[in-house]
Amino acid sequence: MKEQSNNTTTILMVGNPNVGKSALFNRLTGANAVVSNYPGTTVDYTAGTLIEDHRTYEIIDVPGTYSLKPRDAAEMVAVRMLDEHRDATVLVVLDATKIERGLYLALEVFERGIPCIVALNMTDAAHDKQIAVDAAGLQRILGVPVIATTAISGEGVKHLADMIRKAQAADISAIRSRLNGQEQNRRSMAGCGGCSGCGGCR
Amino acid sequence: MQKKVSDLEYGESGIVREILASQHDLSCLGIRRNKHLKMITRQPIKGPVVVIVDEMEVAMGIEIAAQVVVEIA
Amino acid sequence: MGLTADERWDIIDAITQRTVGTGTYRRTLGDALGDLTIQPLTGIPVALGVLYAFWSIFGSFAGSLVTDGFMVKLFDSSWLPWLQAAWPNPDSILYYLFVGDPAADNCFEAFGALTSGLFVAIGVVLPAVLIFYLMMTVLEDSGYLPRLAVLMDTVLHKIGLHGYAIVPAILGLGCNVPAVTATRILETRKQRFIMMSLLAIFIPCGAQLGVMLEVIPETVGLVMLYLIIGFGIFGFVLDRLIPGSNPEILIDVPPYRWPAWENVTRKLWSRTKGFLKEAVPFVLLGVLIVNVLYLTGVIAALADLFAPLFVTWFGVPKETVGPLVAGFLRKDLAVAQLSTIAMTPYQMITSVVLVSIYFPCVATFVVMLREGWRELLAAIAVLIAVVFIYGGLIHAIGILMGVA
Numbered sequence A: 001m002k003e004q005s006n007n008t009t010t011i012l013m014v015g016n017p018n019v020g021k022s023a024l025f026n027r028l029t030g031a032n033a034v035v036s037n038y039p040g041t042t043v044d045y046t047a048g049t050l051i052e053d054h055r056t057y058e059i060i061d062v063p064g065t066y067s068l069k070p071r072d073a074a075e076m077v078a079v080r081m082l083d084e085h086r087d088a089t090v091l092v093v094l095d096a097t098k099i100e101r102g103l104y105l106a107l108e109v110f111e112r113g114i115p116c117i118v119a120l121n122m123t124d125a126a127h128d129k130q131i132a133v134d135a136a137g138l139q140r141i142l143g144v145p146v147i148a149t150t151a152i153s154g155e156g157v158k159h160l161a162d163m164i165r166k167a168q169a170a171d172i173s174a175i176r177s178r179l180n181g182q183e184q185n186r187r188s189m190a191g192c193g194g195c196s197g198c199g200g201c202r
Numbered sequence B: 001m002q003k004k005v006s007d008l009e010y011g012e013s014g015i016v017r018e019i020l021a022s023q024h025d026l027s028c029l030g031i032r033r034n035k036h037l038k039m040i041t042r043q044p045i046k047g048p049v050v051v052i053v054d055e056m057e058v059a060m061g062i063e064i065a066a067q068v069v070v071e072i073a
Numbered sequence C: 001m002g003l004t005a006d007e008r009w010d011i012i013d014a015i016t017q018r019t020v021g022t023g024t025y026r027r028t029l030g031d032a033l034g035d036l037t038i039q040p041l042t043g044i045p046v047a048l049g050v051l052y053a054f055w056s057i058f059g060s061f062a063g064s065l066v067t068d069g070f071m072v073k074l075f076d077s078s079w080l081p082w083l084q085a086a087w088p089n090p091d092s093i094l095y096y097l098f099v100g101d102p103a104a105d106n107c108f109e110a111f112g113a114l115t116s117g118l119f120v121a122i123g124v125v126l127p128a129v130l131i132f133y134l135m136m137t138v139l140e141d142s143g144y145l146p147r148l149a150v151l152m153d154t155v156l157h158k159i160g161l162h163g164y165a166i167v168p169a170i171l172g173l174g175c176n177v178p179a180v181t182a183t184r185i186l187e188t189r190k191q192r193f194i195m196m197s198l199l200a201i202f203i204p205c206g207a208q209l210g211v212m213l214e215v216i217p218e219t220v221g222l223v224m225l226y227l228i229i230g231f232g233i234f235g236f237v238l239d240r241l242i243p244g245s246n247p248e249i250l251i252d253v254p255p256y257r258w259p260a261w262e263n264v265t266r267k268l269w270s271r272t273k274g275f276l277k278e279a280v281p282f283v284l285l286g287v288l289i290v291n292v293l294y295l296t297g298v299i300a301a302l303a304d305l306f307a308p309l310f311v312t313w314f315g316v317p318k319e320t321v322g323p324l325v326a327g328f329l330r331k332d333l334a335v336a337q338l339s340t341i342a343m344t345p346y347q348m349i350t351s352v353v354l355v356s357i358y359f360p361c362v363a364t365f366v367v368m369l370r371e372g373w374r375e376l377l378a379a380i381a382v383l384i385a386v387v388f389i390y391g392g393l394i395h396a397i398g399i400l401m402g403v404a
């Protein structure tokens, strides 16, 4: 633990446009990134720092993108950041009301074998729309921590910050076999299914 | 009956059957085969078409809309 | 490794089947409003209304209420006389640079860094950008911009862009700097280049708008009209000249949301802070530099050099060269300076349009460079052609109408 306290981990925030990445980024780092209600607000990257439990994280807010096949120059920045920070951890931000398209990007990121953690944002909006997303179930299937958040009120952000250290690489074939209902691979799941912060997975 | 999204009447809806172009971009916005799609409005003079899929609103140019085929009940 | 798109969607469908439950969706007031503002029959009148409201609130708050009602009194009857009395030795160079004309009775004409400079920056532009950014934040946070983009799509397609170009255009009315970077949301290089050029040439920033409202309240509408027409004409021409494609619009239209008070104040504060930190020093520095150039005779020489172009081609007095030099640093300052030169109303319109279009301010220039030097060079070439052609055209229109 102690020897880790000096080196910084880079966290890239990746997600579809307008899912609340910048709002979450501001909450995590106290920065002042622009937050607006239209896709394509962020067109360049911004870095900020989060110190949590004696660990320092450099968090980078990047433009939103629908996939790793960029459509415009802003999306290109997001993909470039992923390519440039090969040793980074990725914080995948999903909009709980638009989960399918978010998962597409999440899978593309997972396939790169990067350590990931998922923030399931806009839970308040999902609740209003009567959309119920089972975060624990999602975590069990994906094999990476999934934390429900509401960036505008700050709900879940503390928990998210606390869980960043548990980020881990997802395994697509394991996801597939879990979906097929096969017996889960206990080793890679250890300490993660239904995680309440025991710390066993790292 | 099958219709292109560009030919849908206001408020008409159907199930997406075929996407002939821009498939990747459209599916990333939620427009995929077997999804229920409802046309909200179309702007005059070949302007964009606005549709709702899964309670999400998407606006697309008329030529893209002409590449999406829906089955009307 | 390397799933196909279809494989990914299959996995996603399986995941959502297990983890997402949807109840019956109830339409909200926001949804109804969303429909009304995107359907052409209701949406276009609403858009015009929004635009009108925006402009009139901007004008009455910034121009009449704060600047005329408070700042002018403060600066002209307290600050200026006090400074003129307190600063020693009216004949010194320092007095000329910082206080300006010892006989001046208002802060526009004195033209010292601490008189005109401070007055323009704090008295005129600060209230203008404050109210502008407040209204822009409401537009941004409510979710109206994507709907406006859909409504504007057909028109913008005629000039090589698509509806979403409205986003950099509106950001540009606040400040061209973030707007240049915002052109990245357009898909092709052609679209980005056209938007960036038109932005740098025809879209005045909030600071400049604020000064225009203050110094030429009766004719600012005509200036804007000339800028909008120029935007259209040259967009149309560029679309035909520049190779490349203009893909159609394909965007997500987010639901309306109430702007969160916290976010509105946060944005307002950080933008205002940015203005105070970056723009105000530039305005003061601008006044100083221009004063030094006047003192050393550089501006007089430039005025004589460019006199034929200015007087015969553009139809404006050769003294307008001075403000144009100031415009390299700050457009707001340049317009303020123009207002002190004696000329006819039509010459004023022409020269204000010229100040807007002739060159982006340094800050804009620098961000354009960051987006690519080739684009920047090409944009400058376009710009020179536009200034020459459009400036002459406006003069010709004035001659035809018998006002120039």
Ligand SMILES: Nc1nc2c(ncn2[C@@H]2O[C@H](COP(=O)(O)OP(=O)(O)OP(=O)(O)O)[C@@H](O)[C@H]2O)c(=O)[nH]1
Residues within 6 Å of the ligand: A015, A016, A017, A018, A019, A020, A021, A022, A023, A024, A034, A035, A036, A037, A038, A039, A040, A041, A042, A043, A062, A063, A064, A065, A121, A122, A123, A124, A125, A149, A150, A151, A152, A153, C141, C257, C260, C263
């Ligand atoms: N209701 C609700 N709104 C949210 C939440 N998080 C963010 N928002 C709003 O969603 C909009 C988008 O937020 P941003 O943070 O700008 O989104 P982004 O992901 O950075 O978007 P891009 O920069 O365009 O990729 C803003 O209007 C936020 O106020 C949330 O948890 N709940």
Ligand SMILES: [Mg+2]
Residues within 6 Å of the ligand: A021, A022, A023, A034, A035, A041, A042, A062, A063, A064
């Ligand atoms: Mg953002």
